Amino acid sequence: EAGVAQSPRYKIIEKRQSVAFWCNPISGHATLYWYQQILGQGPKLLIQFQNNGVVDDSQLPKDRFSAERLKGVDSTLKIQPAKLEDSAVYLCASSLDVRTEAFFGQGTRLTVV
Amino acid sequence: QKEVEQNSGPLSVPEGAIASLNCTYSDRVSQSFFWYRQYSGKSPELIMSIYSNGDKEDGRFTAQLNKASQYVSLLIRDSQPSDSATYLCAVSRGNQFYFGTGTSLTVIP
Numbered sequence: 001e002a003g004v005a006q007s008p009r010y011k012i013i014e015k016r017q018s019v020a021f022w023c024n025p026i027s028g029h030a031t032l033y034w035y036q037q038i039l040g041q042g043p044k045l046l047i048q049f050q051n052n053g054v055v056d057d058s059q060l061p062k063d064r065f066s067a068e069r070l071k072g073v074d075s076t077l078k079i080q081p082a083k084l085e086d087s088a089v090y091l092c093a094s095s096l097d098v099r100t101e102a103f104f105g106q107g108t109r110l111t112v113v
Numbered sequence: 114q115k116e117v118e119q120n121s122g123p124l125s126v127p128e129g130a131i132a133s134l135n136c137t138y139s140d141r142v143s144q145s146f147f148w149y150r151q152y153s154g155k156s157p158e159l160i161m162s163i164y165s166n167g168d169k170e171d172g173r174f175t176a177q178l179n180k181a182s183q184y185v186s187l188l189i190r191d192s193q194p195s196d197s198a199t200y201l202c203a204v205s206r207g208n209q210f211y212f213g214t215g216t217s218l219t220v221i222p
Contacts, residue, residue: 033210035212041214041215042201042212042213042214042215043157043201043212044212045209045210045211045212048208048209048210050208055208055209056208056209089156091156091157095210098205098207098208098209098210099144099145099205100145100162100205101145101147101159101162102147102159102203102210103159104156104157104158105156106155106156107156
């Protein structure tokens with residue numbers, strides 16, 4: 001069974017530029033998560049989708065971050081404009097549903113300079 | 114109060130010893146509990162899931178859940194240097210999934 005796919009693996013951008021990350025979850029997984037993980041900290045939930053509906057986006061900085069889940073499968077996370085403090089690893093995870101274990105992609109390491 | 118709390122460590126144990134990692138959660142209605150391992154520079158990988166009170170064993174790992182006291186623990190027997198990582202506790206409640214900040218474990222050869 002293929003795992004969660006994310007791209008790109010690494011991205012370096014200048015502040016105020018925009019960037020987008022892509023995630024393809026495990027086939028059949030209804031729940032998709034985007035997490036931000038800053039070095040030395042635990043993952044922080046940015047947004048959670050159930051199929052193509054948003055369940056929780058309470059910690060998503062909506063003035064600069066946006067996310068969508070196309071047809072309940074792939075998802076993109078966008079930052080525009082980026083700030084220095086957005087430098088982090090962005091992790092995508094998926095699960096059959098919210099009560100079951102989530103599986104993570106390899107993450108995208110973003111550096112904003 | 115945080116949804117999930119863990120001692121950040123670092124926790125150091127000698128090779129071959131038992132490592133004990135603890136996690137407490139704030140909401141009694143939490144339903145599902147998970148332990149993830151995260152190596153430096155890597156993404157979290159699932160070690161164990163536990164859904165009911167008691168112990169669940171998988172190889173060298175044992176998860177223990179006590180819903181009355183609202184804690185879940187992970188025991189690693191015969192610790193190996195390759196077990197050195199950050200261990201994340203996660204809890205599912207309703208439609209939401211919460212992570213702790215992780216405990217850093219170092220196994221000393």
